[in-house]
Amino acid sequence: AQSVTQPDIHITVSExxxxxxxxxxxxxxxxxxxWYVQSPGQGLQLLLKYFSGDTLVQGIKGFEAEFKRSQSSFxxxxxxxxxxxxxxxxxxxxxxxxxxxxxxxxxxxxxxVKS
Amino acid sequence: xxxxxQDPRHKITKRGQNVTFRCDPISEHNRLYWYRQTLGQGxxxxxxxxxxxxxxxxxxxxxxxxxxxxxxxxxxxxxxxxEQGDSAMYLCASSFSGEAFFGQGTRLTxx
Numbered sequence: 001a002q003s004v005t006q007p008d009i010h011i012t013v014s015e016x017x018x019x020x021x022x023x024x025x026x027x028x029x030x031x032x033x034x035w036y037v038q039s040p041g042q043g044l045q046l047l048l049k050y051f052s053g054d055t056l057v058q059g060i061k062g063f064e065a066e067f068k069r070s071q072s073s074f075x076x077x078x079x080x081x082x083x084x085x086x087x088x089x090x091x092x093x094x095x096x097x098x099x100x101x102x103x104x105x106x107x108x109x110x111x112x113v114k115s
Numbered sequence: 116x117x118x119x120x121q122d123p124r125h126k127i128t129k130r131g132q133n134v135t136f137r138c139d140p141i142s143e144h145n146r147l148y149w150y151r152q153t154l155g156q157g158x159x160x161x162x163x164x165x166x167x168x169x170x171x172x173x174x175x176x177x178x179x180x181x182x183x184x185x186x187x188x189x190x191x192x193x194x195x196x197x198e199q200g201d202s203a204m205y206l207c208a209s210s211f212s213g214e215a216f217f218g219q220g221t222r223l224t225x226x
Contacts, residue, residue: 004157032213043119043206044158044217051213090157095213101146102171103208103215105157 002027004093006106013081014114021076021109023091032095033074034103035065038088047089050074061085086113117141119218121207127224128197135193136221140209147190148215149182151175152204161205164190197225 005024013019025031032051036044048059055067065076074091088110092103120139128134140147145166150158161180163171166187176182179197184190194201202225208215 034214036217041222043121043219044208046214046216049214092157095210095215101165101210101213102148102160102163103150103158104160107155107157 002093002099002104004091004104004106006089006091006109008109009107010110010112012112012114015083016080019076019078019081019085019111021089021091021111023074023076023106025072025074025091025093027072027093027099029096029098031093033065033067034092034095035059035063035074035076036090036092036105038090038108040087044090047076081111081113083113083115086111119207119209119216121205121218121221123221124219125222125224127226130197130199130225132197133193133195134197134223135191136205136207136223138190138192138207138209138218140189140207141211141216142188144209144211144216145187146210146215147184148208148210149190149192150206150208152206152220153202158206161192194223197223199225201225 003026035047050067088108090108091106094103122137147164149161152158164184179195182192204220206220208217
């Protein structure tokens with residue numbers, strides 16, 4: 001069965017510091033991979049996606065992610081965090097026809113930014 | 116605004132009452148999804164439509180839950196005889212090819 005693991009429930013970083021959020025997945029086919037961000041009480045906003053091709057993908061708000069097939073990972077990175085990045089981040093896998101186009105989400109990582 | 120729209124944003128209901136939520140997807144999107152999100156968890160898939168056809172339902176979707184997309188445009192999710200365990204954020208998403216766009220969600224509180 002498909003599954004997504006986000007090992008870190010909470011992460012705290014200083015403003016201006018670099019960030020890496022981890023995501024590991026289990027999926028029976030070549031996956032589509034996504035990172036979403038959610039502010040409290042709000043819906044999910046897509047940060048970036050990987051469908052195929054270049055394994056380093058760029059997203060909005062200065063985020064990037066790298067797909068590593070050998071490690072079944074899709075970690076999210078940002079070189080310099082801003083206070084407005086504080087939110088919850090979800091990694092998701094799926095969206096392919098083999099699995100009904102639906103997404104499977106990780107449990108999320110809450111990012112806190114300290115000044 | 117051309118994004119996914121959900122109504123209402125918040126709903127408080129008494130246990131045992133029925134509730135209905137509406138989702139208006141992005142107009143050219145043929146796929147529509149419902150997810151449920153409880154505190155501290157990621158969204159969990161409930162059901163999926165392609166045009167007006169409901170193609171998949173999760174085992175999470177008990178007999179008290181029903182969803183429709185009558186003309187392949189907006190969708191409704193109804194919960195009958197609500198229980199406290201139904202308290203959650205209900206998210207709707209739409210897509211055309213792989214990339215899903217989410218609405219702001221409907222927060223349901225059952226008291």
